[in-house]
Amino acid sequence: MVKLRFDKGDGLLPAIAQDYASGQVLMLAYINEEAWRKTLETGKAHYWSRSRNKLWLKGESSNHIQLIKEILVDCDEDTVVFRVEQLGGAACHKGYASCFFRTVSRDGLQVNQDPVFDPQEVYNK
Amino acid sequence: MVKLRFDKGDGLLPAIAQDYASGQVLMLAYINEEAWRKTLETGKAHYWSRSRNKLWLKGESSNHIQLIKEILVDCDEDTVVFRVEQLGGAACHKGYASCFFRTVSRDGLQVNQDPVFDPQEVYNK
Numbered sequence: 001m002v003k004l005r006f007d008k009g010d011g012l013l014p015a016i017a018q019d020y021a022s023g024q025v026l027m028l029a030y031i032n033e034e035a036w037r038k039t040l041e042t043g044k045a046h047y048w049s050r051s052r053n054k055l056w057l058k059g060e061s062s063n064h065i066q067l068i069k070e071i072l073v074d075c076d077e078d079t080v081v082f083r084v085e086q087l088g089g090a091a092c093h094k095g096y097a098s099c100f101f102r103t104v105s106r107d108g109l110q111v112n113q114d115p116v117f118d119p120q121e122v123y124n125k
Numbered sequence: 126m127v128k129l130r131f132d133k134g135d136g137l138l139p140a141i142a143q144d145y146a147s148g149q150v151l152m153l154a155y156i157n158e159e160a161w162r163k164t165l166e167t168g169k170a171h172y173w174s175r176s177r178n179k180l181w182l183k184g185e186s187s188n189h190i191q192l193i194k195e196i197l198v199d200c201d202e203d204t205v206v207f208r209v210e211q212l213g214g215a216a217c218h219k220g221y222a223s224c225f226f227r228t229v230s231r232d233g234l235q236v237n238q239d240p241v242f243d244p245q246e247v248y249n250k
Binding site for chain 2: 014016018022027028040071072073074075076081093098099100102103104108
């Protein structure tokens, strides 16, 4: 298994999810060593949820799984890019394709995309 | 100024630099409130160097400045994407266009791009 510098981030390192086809940055979340191993073993993006303090298979609630197409590692071995196929077409729990659905403008933040799904329908079934 | 949740990251939040034209993810670094303000004010990416413990204008040594074209903010307001024009064509101090110049393969890490410059020439002038 490729070694990352988990020691540098108190056991957690940032993982950037990027759409493999479009190049759109979808989200950033954190991985610990277990999430890293699970991602490599299964080909599905796993993260460590800091809010729930548990291993998190992305899409476990929404079925919006991220299939790993390629993984890039940075020069310091303390950040990775998961290049993924985003099932369901949306990474963000707010229903947008990307968590980065707002752009800084002179007047504050402007929404830059239309939602793909209604979070009420997906998470409150 | 757009407010970010610096309280969530002990004063530091991750900023992803992405090439505005190609969509390539160039690097990830950290910003504090001062780096965020300087970036917004100057239109040039500023970060907080964790290794040198100081404000860091990206390119201050190499002249490889990142001109801000657009800034995206995520749903939790704790991560940003700087969409940039990378002067000099390389973001990585090791001479590559992107810090993510290695791909995970069965045999470990494989270099996935050619270097743009020789770090010896740029940093040891």
